[in-house]
Amino acid sequence: MAFSVNTNAGAMAALQSLNSTNRSMETTQSRITTGLNVASTKDDSAKYTVAQTLRGDLGKLNAVTSSLNNAKSVTDVAVAGAEQISDLLNQMKSKTLEASDAGLDVESRTAISKDLASLKKQISTVIDGSDFNGVNLLKGAGAADTTAGKVTALQSIATDETTGKAPVLEINNQGFSTMLETLPTDDFASLAGTDSVVAAGAADALTVVLDKFFNDVKGSLSVLGAGSRQIEGQLAFNSNLTDVVTSGIGNLVDADLAKESASLQALQVQQQLGVQALSIANQAPQTLLSLFQ
Structure with a gap:
């Protein structure tokens, strides 16, 4: 050199x-x-774009989870209210059976009628209070009324091939307000009359109404319970899917x-x-x- x-x-x-x-x-x-091993598209364009797509999916999953959590809260409040109403109806049925005894004196029947009126008010209070974030699944005309309050939630980030939209979970209003209207409006005064035979007949008629109300509530409890379980199952799936996607992103870009x-x-x-x-x-x-x- x-x-x-x-x-x-x-x-x-x-x-x-x-x-x-x-x-x-x-x-x-x-x-x-x-x-990060891949912090920019300059590091590895293929991995970066895939990771960005997965990050977008994570954002969507978070939105779905938020929607499901809100629906779960609404449904859980409705379940608690329906269970309480079921207990109150059982008490009313017991009181009504007691009132059907023709041997009762007027004072006893009057006391029972007051108890029934109080229990009815409690049911009304529970219905009104079963509200979460402005949605009440118990207070309304029921599923037949499309204007009644109901809860909807996103289920997943996938889109339906027919509609092109994300699938939606829906739990309809149970219409307890309408059911409550089937009970007497006279504060059960018909049970407190001086004629024991008439009072006993009124009690028997009330028993039929309460049995119908109770059976409707049982059906609503099944609907609400199934909806709550469906929401919890979807939340568990979304949580697992979020973990998998997060791990996938880490495998792609983490150092x-x-x-x-x-x-x-x-x-x-x-x-x-x-x-x-x-x-x-x-x-x-x-x-x-x-x-x-």
């Missing part, structure tokens, strides 16, 4: 090697700082920090050696001065 003070090939080679090491160090430090740490150590040594090699190469032209001494 010719000796020249104009061109220092050794220094240029050492500089190129040092620059390459520095670029590798920047990449490794970025991976360690962000925890192996143990590997990057080891790489950083090696690059630091290479950088130090590169600096020394460049220093030695820069000193080479000075050896030419000895030829002229």
Whole structure:
């Protein structure tokens, strides 16, 4: 190799090697700082675009989960209300059976009628209070009335091939307000009359109404319970799916920090050696001065 003070090939080679090491160090430090092996489309376009698509799916899953949680809260409130009403109806049925005894005196029948009126008011209060976020599945005309309050929720991020929309879970209003209207409006005064035979007949008629009301409530409890279980099942599936998608994104773009740490150590040594090699190469032209001494 010719000796020249104009061109220092050794220094240029050492500089190129040092620059390459520095670029590798920047990449490794970025991976360690962000925890990502693919932080930008510049790192790996294919993996980055797939990861971005999966991140979009995660956002949709979060929206679906939020919708299901709201529906679950509405349904759980309705279930609690319906169960309480079922208990109150059982009490009313017991009181009515007691009132059907023709041997009761007027005072006893009057006390029973007052108890029944109080229980009816409690049912009305429970219906009105079974509200969550402005939605009440008990207060309304029932499923036949399309204007009645009902709860709907997104089920998944998939779209129906026919409608092109995401599938929706729906639980209709149970119409307890209409059921309550079937009970006497006279505060059960007919049970407190002086004629024990008439009062007993009124009690028997009331028993039929209460049995119908109770059976309707049982049907509503089945509907609400099934809806609640469906929501919980969908929430569990969405939670598992979210975990799987999150893991999938991690497999695509997350950095192996143990590997990057080891790489950083090696690059630091290479950088130090590169600096020394460049220093030695820069000193080479000075050896030419000895030829002229």
